[in-house]
Amino acid sequence: MQGSTVDQSQADLNFSGTHAPTADHHSEHPDLRLFGFVVFLISESMLFLGLFVAYFTFRLVAPSWPPVGTEELEILLPGLNTVILLSSSFVIHQADVAVKKNDVPNARKWFLITMAMGATFLAGQLYEYNHLGFGLKTNIFASTFYVLTGFHGLHVLVGILLMAGVLWRSRRPGHYSSTSHFGVEAAEVYWHFVDVIWVILFFLLYIL
Amino acid sequence: MLFAIAFVSMFVIGGLSGIMVASVPFDIHVHDTYFIVAHLHYVLFGGSVFGIYAGLYHWFPKMTGRMMDETWGRIHFALTFVGFNVTFLPMHWLGLQGMNRRIAEYEPRFAAVNLVITIGSYILAVSTIPFLINAIWSWSKGKVAGSNPWNSLTLEWTTPSPPPVENFEVDPVLTHGPYDYGHPSRAETDTMTLVS
Amino acid sequence: MTQAELSDPKQLDPVVEVSHGQNWREYFSFSTDHKVIGIQYLVTSFVFYLIGGVLAELVRTELATPEVDFVSRETYNELFTIHATIMIFLWIIPTLTGGFGNFLVPLMIGARDMAFPRLNAIAFWIIPPTGVLLMASFFVGPASAGWTSYPPLSLMVNKFGEAIWIAGVILLGTSSIMAGLNFLVTILRMRIPSMPLIKMPLFCWAMIATSALQLVATPVLTGAMVLLGFDLLLGTAFFNPTGGGDPVVYQHMFWFYSHPAVYIMILPAFGMISEILPTHARKPIFGYQRSLILVSPLVFWASSSGRTTCLPAAPQTGCECSS
Numbered sequence: 162m163q164g165s166t167v168d169q170s171q172a173d174l175n176f177s178g179t180h181a182p183t184a185d186h187h188s189e190h191p192d193l194r195l196f197g198f199v200v201f202l203i204s205e206s207m208l209f210l211g212l213f214v215a216y217f218t219f220r221l222v223a224p225s226w227p228p229v230g231t232e233e234l235e236i237l238l239p240g241l242n243t244v245i246l247l248s249s250s251f252v253i254h255q256a257d258v259a260v261k262k263n264d265v266p267n268a269r270k271w272f273l274i275t276m277a278m279g280a281t282f283l284a285g286q287l288y289e290y291n292h293l294g295f296g297l298k299t300n301i302f303a304s305t306f307y308v309l310t311g312f313h314g315l316h317v318l319v320g321i322l323l324m325a326g327v328l329w330r331s332r333r334p335g336h337y338s339s340t341s342h343f344g345v346e347a348a349e350v351y352w353h354f355v356d357v358i359w360v361i362l363f364f365l366l367y368i369l
Numbered sequence: 370m371l372f373a374i375a376f377v378s379m380f381v382i383g384g385l386s387g388i389m390v391a392s393v394p395f396d397i398h399v400h401d402t403y404f405i406v407a408h409l410h411y412v413l414f415g416g417s418v419f420g421i422y423a424g425l426y427h428w429f430p431k432m433t434g435r436m437m438d439e440t441w442g443r444i445h446f447a448l449t450f451v452g453f454n455v456t457f458l459p460m461h462w463l464g465l466q467g468m469n470r471r472i473a474e475y476e477p478r479f480a481a482v483n484l485v486i487t488i489g490s491y492i493l494a495v496s497t498i499p500f501l502i503n504a505i506w507s508w509s510k511g512k513v514a515g516s517n518p519w520n521s522l523t524l525e526w527t528t529p530s531p532p533p534v535e536n537f538e539v540d541p542v543l544t545h546g547p548y549d550y551g552h553p554s555r556a557e558t559d560t561m562t563l564v565s
Numbered sequence: 566m567t568q569a570e571l572s573d574p575k576q577l578d579p580v581v582e583v584s585h586g587q588n589w590r591e592y593f594s595f596s597t598d599h600k601v602i603g604i605q606y607l608v609t610s611f612v613f614y615l616i617g618g619v620l621a622e623l624v625r626t627e628l629a630t631p632e633v634d635f636v637s638r639e640t641y642n643e644l645f646t647i648h649a650t651i652m653i654f655l656w657i658i659p660t661l662t663g664g665f666g667n668f669l670v671p672l673m674i675g676a677r678d679m680a681f682p683r684l685n686a687i688a689f690w691i692i693p694p695t696g697v698l699l700m701a702s703f704f705v706g707p708a709s710a711g712w713t714s715y716p717p718l719s720l721m722v723n724k725f726g727e728a729i730w731i732a733g734v735i736l737l738g739t740s741s742i743m744a745g746l747n748f749l750v751t752i753l754r755m756r757i758p759s760m761p762l763i764k765m766p767l768f769c770w771a772m773i774a775t776s777a778l779q780l781v782a783t784p785v786l787t788g789a790m791v792l793l794g795f796d797l798l799l800g801t802a803f804f805n806p807t808g809g810g811d812p813v814v815y816q817h818m819f820w821f822y823s824h825p826a827v828y829i830m831i832l833p834a835f836g837m838i839s840e841i842l843p844t845h846a847r848k849p850i851f852g853y854q855r856s857l858i859l860v861s862p863l864v865f866w867a868s869s870s871g872r873t874t875c876l877p878a879a880p881q882t883g884c885e886c887s888s
Contacts, residue, residue, distance in 0.1 A: 193680045197750045204742055204780040211785035211818055215792065215803070218814045228809060297801060301809035304801040308792065413830060417657045420834025424665050425607075427841045432604060432668060456625075471711060473641035477631045487629040494622050497615065521844040523766045524757075525672030532672060534598060541675045543759040 198347050202354050209358050212312065216305045216365060227302040232294030236367055242285040243363050246317075249278035250356045253324075257349045263339040269331055272324050272345075275352065279321045286314050306366060313362055316355045323348045404464025410457045422449070422500070429504070430518045434530040435511030441503035448496035455489025595690065597682035602689050603668030609689075610659040613696050617651035620644050642709035643723070647699065649712035650730065653830070654737045655696050661833035662779070663689065663744055666772050670748060673766050675757035680750040688743035695736045702729040713819060716804035716812050720797055731794045738783045738790070741829075745779030748772050771836025778825040778832075786822035789815055 220226045256271035295303040327344040330336050337345055422445075429437045459482045468479050475483070517526040528537050591601050592608070624644050627635040636644065667685065671678055679685045702708070708730035710719035719727055752769050756762075792803045793815065802808020804815045 193750050193754050196754060197681060197746060200746050200749055200780065201742075204746065204784050207781050208784035208788050211788035211821070212792075215788070215814050215818060218817070219803075219809070219811060222811050223809060297799060301802055304795070304803060304810075308795060308801075312791075412827065413652070413657060416831050417661060417834045420831075420837055421657075421660050421665075423841055424834075424837040427837070427844075428665070428669065431672075432600070432607075471642070471645065473627055473636070473638045474633045475628075475631050480631050483628050483631070487625040490622060490625040494618055497618070519844045521840075523673050523840065524675050524760075525669060528672065532600060535677050536600075536672060537675060537677070540757055543675075543757065543764060 192343060194343050195346055195350070198350060202350065206354070206358070209312070209361075212305075212309055213361065213365065216309060219301050219305055223301065228300045231300060231302055234367055235289070235292075238285055238289055239363060239367055242282050243359065245278050245285075246282050246356055246359055249275045249282075250353055252278065253349050253352050257342075257345060260337055260342045260345045261339050265331055265334070265337055268337070268345060269328060272328055272331075272348075276321050276324050276328075279317055279324075279352075283314060283317055283321075286310065286317075309362055309366065313355070313358055316358065320348070320352050320355050323351055403460045403468045403470055406470050407457050407460030407464055410460070414453060414457070419449075419453075422446075425504075427519070428525075429507065430514030431525055431530045431532070433508050433511070434514055435507050435509075436514045436518060437507040437511060438503050441499050441506075445496060445499040445503060448492060448499065452489050452492030452494075452496050456486050456493055457489075459486050459489075595686050597678070597686050599667045599671050599679045599682065599685060602685055603664055603666075605689055606659050606663035606667060606692075607665075609693055609696075610656045610664060613651050613655040614660075616700065617648050617656055620648035620651070624648060639706075639709065639722075642711075643703070643707045643726070646709050646711055646714075646730075647703070647707050650699065650708075650733070651696070653712060653826075654734065655692065655699070657830045658737075658741060658826075659692055661830065662741070662748070662772070662775055663692075665768075665833060665837060666744070666748055666775075670751060670769060670772055671755070673769055674752060674755060674760060676751060676755040679747050680755055681747050684743050685747050688740045688747070691736055691740040691743075695733050695740075698729060699733045702726045705729075713816075713823075714793070715819075716793060716796060716815055719793065720805070724797060727797055728794065731790045731797065735787055735790050735794075738787050741779050742783050745776035745783070748776040749780065752776075766836075767839040768833070768836035771832040771839075775829050775832045778829050782822045782825040782829075785818055789818035789822070792818075 252271055253275040256268040256275065259265075259267040259271060290307075295306075297304060297307045327337075327348050330344060426437055426442055429435070463479055463482055463486075466479070468475050514530050516529050518530075519526070524541050524543070525532075527541050591598075592605055596602060596605075623636065624641065627633070627641055627644075629635075633641075667679070670676075699707070702725075705725045706723040707726035708714060708719065709723050709726070714727070714730065752765070752773050756765070792801075795801045796803050796805065796810075802810040804810050804812045806812065
């Protein structure tokens, strides 16, 4: 009881003294969404890490990898895809730079280009799926290949949808500005994340 | 000051969760028998569920603004404690003697102990009834608790019970460590002294 | 009967004397108030505790005699599988992290609410439908391969129920990740300025460790469940040796989650005990800093190797009991 009264008076003192977030008692906490989003991505990367490790284990256990009779993976198209996806990371960064200069129209332009590049990547993936010599159930290699790339493709799709959402919101002037641009930043961070995952995937599946 | 909802029970419960954890190393030796069942229930039930009950009794005043009834609490604790040990303690013996888990039938030599376990589990089931009665009755008709019935030092007790929508009228300021009980400098001076 | 009993207190309007208390209807709404959500968690998971308890009693009734007489072998398997699943995923974890964590963490650190109130509400509202879904699987024959659901057994019996089980675990895992994310951000970033980490109540420390474990370990379980679901529904062979797969991979992925999960289930309880004991003993806690040192490596130890994890826990409990 005593402790609590001491608390109260002390609280009043401190409240008027140091930082005074206006008279109403509703002190706004700083924007934690980006921090939260990054924590979420860490968690998300654990999902991929789990799948990567599973892939490695299957690979180590298998007598030959890829199993005998599996068609060799074509490297040209995925390579091209990798270049597209990687360069799109730089493009989306331009959007971030633009929005921080309060230049929303330009940010929208960069977003559109990134979306187009992402869509190209997905189209390339689908083309590859259609022309591969194995299906989901052919063997363990094929299964892991489809699950890993499929999961990643899903993330690319989500990234594109995120950007579409940001674009949709940004049509209202003033929604994003140099001070308030969580959506833009989140989409950018997410896109970089998808990129990094793809680089690891590409290395694991095609090169190694 | 209303001192405790069975402070003793709490202490026993706290000690209990220690015993649970200490039982971990054994389970390496008795794979897939009832010893595992006993062990995991000691950890999860003895540790977590007893902890949950302790937490419920402790923070019930904060959540509802009412105290829970101590007599019913003691009955609940006694029944749970007895039921829990009658149920899960004999499982250790079953496990050491080789009764397999996850199988619906077993050798007749285990029958007597299993019957005891089943009876214990019924006691355990019955033990939730006093708790439910207590919770429901106290929620509407219990003694009004006030903001800090336990005279506790952590921040949640500095706000009314139940707390208002935005929790605190003004942002609280910490003047003492969370566990500065009996510390001479606590009430008089506001200097923060950390107990180490 | 138990359900009716449980919903009674809400109709009696629990907070008559306090003007700013919540209306009972709020407990059935999509409230974003962490205290309402906390109580929603507690009541909901207590209902599931009672349901899981009934299942346990059925199991014990069967075991009262050596013969198979009360329920069939198949039903017995289904009963203990769903019993374990409910007790772990719908009772202990939601109560300790969701219930107590939600109610206490913001109050203990002097925050107005959680960092992401809406996410919090979503995380809660995933739980009741999932629980109902799991229970509903009794109509089609629920999962019956134990709560670990090891393949190949889990791929052979009660496939429909197994699919529901997988979906349920993924959903509950998602909810748990959301909650963990929320707690971590809240505790790290929303403490009042006068509370450095080192002056936090131990319960909050326990919640940090728990949330970190949830965030790191649960996605791997989700991964395992996805692969298991592929095996079950699409006929892949991730965990089927004849197709080049390896059931041991499932076990590794599963226990990557479940070893730390023991700590998810016990650490908040330790935290609560270390709040309750000093309060009632009127004594400062012994070895606050040492407890912290023990809590933090727990995160890593628990993740890396299961068997060594019993080491840090024992002295920690020792610290707490001696206060």
